[in-house]
Each structure stands twice: as structure tokens, then as C-alpha cells.
Amino acid sequence: MKDGDGALMGDTKVSATNVNVYYGEAHAIKDVSVEIGDKAVTAFIGPSGCGKSTFLRCINRMNDTIDICRVTGSILLEGEDINAKSVDPVQLRARVGMVFQKPNPFPKSIYDNVAYGPKIHGMATNKPDLDAIVESCLRKAALWDEVKDRLDKPGTGLSGGQQQRLCIARAIATSPEVLLMDEPCSALDPIATARVEELIDELRDSFAIVIVTHSMQQAARVSQKTAFFHLGVMVEYDDTDKIFTNPSDKRTQDYITGRFG
Amino acid sequence: MADIAAPRRAASLAEVTPSLKKRRAAEARFKAYGIAAISVALFFLVALLSTVFYNGASAFQQTSIRLTVDLKQDVIDPQGRNTADAVMTGNVFRWGGLVDEALLSQLGIDPNDELLAADAQKLISGGARIYLRDYVAENLDQIGTKQEIWFLADGVVDAFMKGSISEETEESRRPIKDRQIAMLRQLEEAGALEKKFNTGLFTFGASSRAETAGVGAAMVGSMYMMLVVLALALPIGVAASIYLEEFAPKNRWTDLIEVNINNLAAVPSIVFGILGLAVFINFFGLPRSAALVGGLVLTLMTLPTIIIATRASLKAVPPSIREAALGVGASKMQAVFHHVLPLAMPGILTGTIIGLAQALGETAPLLMIGMVAFIADIPSGPTDPATALPVQIFMWANMAERAFVERTSAAIIVLLGFLLIMNVTAILLRKRFERRW
Ligand SMILES: Nc1ncnc2c1ncn2[C@@H]1O[C@H](COP(=O)(O)OP(=O)(O)OP(=O)(O)O)[C@@H](O)[C@H]1O
Ligand SMILES: [Mg+2]
Numbered sequence: 001m002k003d004g005d006g007a008l009m010g011d012t013k014v015s016a017t018n019v020n021v022y023y024g025e026a027h028a029i030k031d032v033s034v035e036i037g038d039k040a041v042t043a044f045i046g047p048s049g050c051g052k053s054t055f056l057r058c059i060n061r062m063n064d065t066i067d068i069c070r071v072t073g074s075i076l077l078e079g080e081d082i083n084a085k086s087v088d089p090v091q092l093r094a095r096v097g098m099v100f101q102k103p104n105p106f107p108k109s110i111y112d113n114v115a116y117g118p119k120i121h122g123m124a125t126n127k128p129d130l131d132a133i134v135e136s137c138l139r140k141a142a143l144w145d146e147v148k149d150r151l152d153k154p155g156t157g158l159s160g161g162q163q164q165r166l167c168i169a170r171a172i173a174t175s176p177e178v179l180l181m182d183e184p185c186s187a188l189d190p191i192a193t194a195r196v197e198e199l200i201d202e203l204r205d206s207f208a209i210v211i212v213t214h215s216m217q218q219a220a221r222v223s224q225k226t227a228f229f230h231l232g233v234m235v236e237y238d239d240t241d242k243i244f245t246n247p248s249d250k251r252t253q254d255y256i257t258g259r260f261g
Numbered sequence: 262m263a264d265i266a267a268p269r270r271a272a273s274l275a276e277v278t279p280s281l282k283k284r285r286a287a288e289a290r291f292k293a294y295g296i297a298a299i300s301v302a303l304f305f306l307v308a309l310l311s312t313v314f315y316n317g318a319s320a321f322q323q324t325s326i327r328l329t330v331d332l333k334q335d336v337i338d339p340q341g342r343n344t345a346d347a348v349m350t351g352n353v354f355r356w357g358g359l360v361d362e363a364l365l366s367q368l369g370i371d372p373n374d375e376l377l378a379a380d381a382q383k384l385i386s387g388g389a390r391i392y393l394r395d396y397v398a399e400n401l402d403q404i405g406t407k408q409e410i411w412f413l414a415d416g417v418v419d420a421f422m423k424g425s426i427s428e429e430t431e432e433s434r435r436p437i438k439d440r441q442i443a444m445l446r447q448l449e450e451a452g453a454l455e456k457k458f459n460t461g462l463f464t465f466g467a468s469s470r471a472e473t474a475g476v477g478a479a480m481v482g483s484m485y486m487m488l489v490v491l492a493l494a495l496p497i498g499v500a501a502s503i504y505l506e507e508f509a510p511k512n513r514w515t516d517l518i519e520v521n522i523n524n525l526a527a528v529p530s531i532v533f534g535i536l537g538l539a540v541f542i543n544f545f546g547l548p549r550s551a552a553l554v555g556g557l558v559l560t561l562m563t564l565p566t567i568i569i570a571t572r573a574s575l576k577a578v579p580p581s582i583r584e585a586a587l588g589v590g591a592s593k594m595q596a597v598f599h600h601v602l603p604l605a606m607p608g609i610l611t612g613t614i615i616g617l618a619q620a621l622g623e624t625a626p627l628l629m630i631g632m633v634a635f636i637a638d639i640p641s642g643p644t645d646p647a648t649a650l651p652v653q654i655f656m657w658a659n660m661a662e663r664a665f666v667e668r669t670s671a672a673i674i675v676l677l678g679f680l681l682i683m684n685v686t687a688i689l690l691r692k693r694f695e696r697r698w
Contacts, residue, residue: 065587067511094590104581106600116599117589167585174589 019073046229097176103163105155141169317670356390471664482647489556498567526565534629570612
């Protein structure tokens with residue numbers, strides 16, 4: 001897949017056009033348009049405060065929970081406008097999962113953390129089914145071997161890296177179509193990071209993945225497409241190889257070579 | 262970085278520079294203030310508790326006199342029906358006669374010596390005949406036999422036995438005569454005079470006779486009110502807080518509501534009493550002096566406390582938990598009820614119990630709605646006339662007799678006991694539900 005040829009990737013899963021986000025008066029995202037491919041990893045990079053998280057949160061309408069936040073423009077998930085009046089954000093979030101920047105497991109057991117999503121969406125009616133979902137998600141998140149003997153222990157008792165993998169397991173338990181990951185590795189050591197990157201590579205077969213990262217190497221390693229954000233504007237969006245070898249914008253060039261940010 | 266001034270350093274770590282000295286002195290002063298403040302607070306607490314216990318401890322014992330009563334069939338129930346009904350109806354004075362007879366024969370006094378007999382009769386509580394009637398009604402099979410029964414002694418006898426009336430005082434200046442004291446000594450020698458645990462304190466209602474006055478009715482009244490408060494204030498308060506904290510838009514109206522709720526918590530409690538009088542009694546026509554009305558008034562008083570505590574504990578739940586729940590596709594309501602509320606529970610419960618404890622000790626609004634009545638019978642429901650523990654304390658505190666003084670303190674001890682139990686419950690609940698996140 002990492003041949004840099006966008007046309008070979010899956011179809012467009014999410015397509016955003018002219019998205020603007022305002023926090024009260026502050027204009028945080030300015031006219032961003034982007035097409036996110038299915039069964040591929042798209043990376044968002046850019047200096048701190050440039051609006052990566054804000055844009056990511058538009059895709060599952062998490063910004064709805066912020067009173068002062070206003071989103072305009074259109075975002076289509078498989079051709080459907082997610083901001084339409086008739087769309088229930090709860091329904092949307094079941095299809096667009098999210099892993100947050102800071103690990104935030106529920107203060108419940110490890111098992112319940114993973115089982116919660118499937119339970120509320122009625123994906124499993126009996127215990128064996130639920131057990132199977134929990135096991136497979138924990139395996140996919142490369143956490144099963146570490147926690148299989150203490151599934152009833154609180155998820156908050158795990159280490160930071162384990163918590164983040166637990167959050168990934170929780171996010172994929174609802175079988176979303178799109179997985180949004182906001183700096184999933186910022187709290188992880190290199191080994192756990194490598195695991196998560198492997199995981200992302202595997203998950204790519206089934207989901208469209210959007211990952212925000214501050215690590216240029218990580219973006220280069222895991223993604224097929226990369227978008228560079230700067231001061232609320234999407235400066236450049238292209239194949240990852242192209243961005244990292246031959247960016248067309250001066251600002252991108254400066255950023256990836258470490259001249260600012 | 263050269264332009265940042267280097268701090269002036271002491272030559273050695275151990276050197277005491279003037280600034281260090283000043284800092285240490287300031288610290289020592291601050292600690293001294295703190296210790297002084299705590300000592301003052303502790304001193305008053307100890308002084309308060311020790312006076313209450315010193316005055317009240319004796320009320321937990323009550324002097325009783327044992328008499329051998331001949332439960333004569335022809336006096337109790339000449340028709341020989343031997344039913345509880347027959348026992349309860351009829352002339353109450355027949356019971357007094359039986360008690361007197363037993364007392365006089367115990368003391369070996371000739372019933373015809375009327376003056377001596379009258380003095381002897383005063384040793385036994387005026388409530389003895391009612392006690393005997395109730396005793397027989399429960400032990401119908403004992404009619405026609407002789408039974409040893411413990412009767413409460415008169416309040417004066419009790420005070421004398423507890424040493425609050427001194428024998429040294431001149432006879433004319435104390436309420437108990439020398440001959441009566443002699444009779445008591447006689448009873449004591451026969452083992453027929455004892456101080457026993459005062460169960461009556463917890464079972465009797467109000468009474469003008471100190472020995473048959475207890476906090477039983479007041480305790481039941483307080484309990485009904487607490488139930489009303491718990492049943493109304495907890496759900497209403499928690500629902501209101503959840504709505505305000507999690508669902509309501511933040512705008513001028515909700516700000517206004519918030520300010521008003523905070524102000525409501527500071528409204529003097531007697532104002533709630535006036536409100537209750539005007540609304541619940543005069544407008545809705547609910548019965549006066551009823552625990553239901555008292556409970557409603559206390560609910561109004563407790564609501565702001567519960568709402569403020571609940572909102573604070575909801576606020577304390579980290580937003581990341583809500584985001585996590587919403588992120589996996591939970592609805593707002595699911596996020597609140599599955600994740601936020603359980604985490605806020607310890608705070609909510611603590612706030613509720615503190616609110617209840619405040620309500621339990623509240624007197625002024627209850628006076629306004631007529632709960633200051635003389636309630637001799639234990640109320641059988643929340644609409645019966647009732648009184649409350651603090652009101653009972655207030656009423657007893659106005660009585661001059663020594664026996665009521667000790668009962669006032671005893672009632673305070675009971676009230677403090679309940680508050681202690683509630684606070685311990687709050688702590689245990691908090692411990693039990695506390696979770697890390
Ligand atoms: N809840 C909010 N209220 C007001 N302004 C916000 C809020 N969240 C973000 N912003 C503003 O929006 C802009 C973009 O923030 P955002 O969190 O998207 O940055 P980011 O690219 O994710 O940065 P980082 O890499 O540090 O996470 C920032 O200027 C920030 O101050
Ligand atoms: Mg961010």
C-alpha cells in the first residue's frame with residue numbers, strides 16, 4: 001500500500017469541504033477541505049495549537065459538547081452529511097470511534113471498559129459473545145497477554161501506556177468504520193509505540209484511520225496520506241512520501257525539517 | 262542568560278541568613294496561630310460535651326420501686342370477662358387503689374393513718390396506675406394472682422436518689438419529707454428500690470411528670486420528617502443538579518437560577534417556617550403540627566445544600582470521562598448515568614447526609630408551623646401531630662424542675678448521637694464508594 005499512489009487506496013470515506021470552526025470569536029479552523037480514504041491511514045501534523053485536534057473532533061461531532069464551538073461547512077461520511085439535522089451524533093460516534101490524546105479509561109474494570117460500547121449498542125446479547133468481543137479487541141490492541149488474568153481489575157490501575165492501549169481496544173470494540181486517534185502515542189514508551197503502530201497497520205485493513213501526531217517519523221512510518229496544518233489552515237495535503245521528500249509549500253518544508261513548531 | 266541576576270548565596274548551606282531567619286519566624290508564628298485556634302475550638306467542644314454529659318448522664322437511669330401487687334379479680338374485672346377491652350375500660354382509679362394497697366403493705370403502714378399514707382403515695386409516680394393497667398392488659402392470665410412489678414418512683418424521689426436533693430437541707434425547704442426518706446431507706450433495705458436503665462426516656466412522649474416524660478414521640482416525629490426530607494429532597498435535588506450541570510445551556514437564565522439557589526442556602530431557616538405556614542398549612546390546608554408539613558419545610562431548607570453539594574461533585578468528575586463515554590457512542594444521558602453519577606455518588610451522599618443532619622437539628626421553622634405542641638402519644642403516621650427532637654429540647658429547657666434539666670441534656674445527647682451516626686454513615690459511604698480515576 002505504501003506505494004504513494006493515492007488512487008490505489010480505498011474509496012473516499014470522509015470528505016470535508018470548506019470546514020470552518022469558531023471558538024466564540026476565535027477562528028480555529030479556516031476553510032479546510034480534505035478527503036480521507038477508506039482502508040488507509042491519514043496523518044495530521046502541524047505545530048501545537050494549529051487546530052489538528054479541533055478538526056479531528058469535527059469528524060465525530062465531539063465539538064458539539066463544547067458550548068462556544070461552532071462548525072460550518074460540510075463533512076460527508078460515505079456521502080451523508082454528518083451535520084444534518086436528522087443525524088444523531090450518538091449514532092455517528094458509534095461509527096466514528098475516537099482515541100483521545102490523554103488516556104481516559106473508565107474507572108471500571110478492564111472488562112467493562114471494553115464491553116461498555118458493545119453493550120450500549122446491543123452488539124452482544126449474551127455473555128459468551130461479549131467475552132469474545134472483549135478478548136478479540138484486547139488482542140488487537142496488543143494488551144490481552146498483559147491483562148487476561150486481571151480483567152476484573154480497574155482499568156485505571158494500568159500503566160499509562162497500557163491505559164492508552166485499553167482505550168484503543170475500547171474504541172475498536174464498537175467496530176467503527178473510521179478511527180480517529182489524537183496523538184495516541186504521546187504517553188507511550190518506544191516499545192509500546194511500536195506496538196500501537198503495528199496495531200494501526202493491522203487495523204488499516206478494516207478501518208479508515210486518522211491519526212494526529214507530533215512525530216514526523218511516526219507519520220512517515222504509518223500513514224499513506226499526510227495533511228500539514230498551520231495556524232488553522234491546511235497548508236498541504238498529499239501522499240506521505242511526497243510531503244516528506246518533496247513538499248510543495250515552503251512552510252511544510254520548514255516544519256518537517258524542524259525550522260519551527 | 263548572563264543578564265539574569267545570580268541569587269545572593271550564603272557561604273554555606275548551614276548558614277542562617279537574615280532572610281532565612283525571617284522566613285522561619287514567620288512559619289513558626291503561623292503554626293502557633295493554627296495550634297492556638299485549634300486549641301480554642303477543642304476547648305469549647307470539650308466544655309460543651311462535658312457539661313451536656315455531666316448534666317444528662319443521670320437521666321439515663323431512673324429510680325424504680327418494686328411492689329407486690331395483688332391483681333384482684335373483683336377490682337380489675339368483676340364480671341370476670343378477662344379481656345383486654347374490659348381491662349382498658351372502666352374506672353382508672355381502681356388501678357391506683359391496687360398500687361397504693363401494695364405500697365402500704367410493703368411499707369407496713371396502716372391505711373387508716375391517712376397523713377402517713379398520703380406521704381407514702383407520693384413516692385410512686387402518678388403514672389403508675391396507667392402503667393399497671395397496660396401491664397395487666399398485656400398479661401391477662403395474671404389476673405387474680407400476686408405479681409412483683411417494678412413501678413417508676415416519683416420524680417422527686419428520683420432526684421433525691423440521684424443526690425440532687427440533699428438530706429442536709431432543712432426539711433421545710435426540700436420537697437421530700439424526713440418520713441418519706443425513712444420510707445425510701447426501708448424500701449432500699451428490702452431491695453425494692455433500684456436505679457434501672459431508663460427505657461422510658463426512649464419510649465414515652467411529652468408529659469408534665471418528669472419521670473414519665475421521654476423523647477420517644479419526638480424521635481418518631483423526627484424520623485418521619487427525615488423520611489419525608491430524604492424522599493423528596495434527594496431525588497429533586499439530584500435531578501435539578503444533573504439538569505443544571507450536565508444538560509442546561511449556560512446562559513443568563515441558568516446563571517440567575519444558580520445565584521438564587523446559592524442565596525436560598527443562606528436564607529434564615531425561620532423564613533422557611535413562615536413560607537411553610539403560608540403555603541402548606543394555610544393554602545394547601547395540610548394539618549398543623551404534622552411531621553409531613555415539618556418534612557416539607559425542611560425539604561425546602563435542605564434542597565439548596567443538596568443541590569450545591571451535588572453540583573460540586575458533578576463538576577469534580579473529570580470531563581475526560583464524559584468525552585470517553587460520548588466517544589464510544591453513549592448518549593448524554595447514558596454518559597451521565599453510567600459514568601458521571603457513580604463517580605459523583607460519594608459527594609452526593611455526603612452532601613445529602615450533611616443536609617439531613619442540618620434538618621434534624623433545625624428548630625425555628627418547626628416552631629412556626631406549630632410543631633411545638635405537647636405530644637404525649639407517639640405519632641402513628643406523618644400526618645399525626647408530632648414534635649421533633651430539637652423542639653422537645655427547647656420545650657424541656659423551659660422547665661425549671663431538676664428532673665427536666667437532666668432530661669434536656671439527655672435529649673441533647675440523643676440528638677448528638679443521631680448526628681454522630683449520620684456523620685459516620687457519611688464517612689463510611691464515602692469510603693465505600695470512593696474510586697480513583
Ligand atoms: N475548548 C476550547 N475553547 C476555546 N478555544 C479552544 C478550545 N479548544 C481549542 N481551542 C483553540 O483552538 C486552537 C486549536 O486547538 P487544537 O486543540 O485543535 O490544537 P492542536 O493542533 O490539537 O494542538 P496540540 O498539538 O497542542 O494538541 C488553539 O488556538 C486553541 O487555543
Ligand atoms: Mg491536540
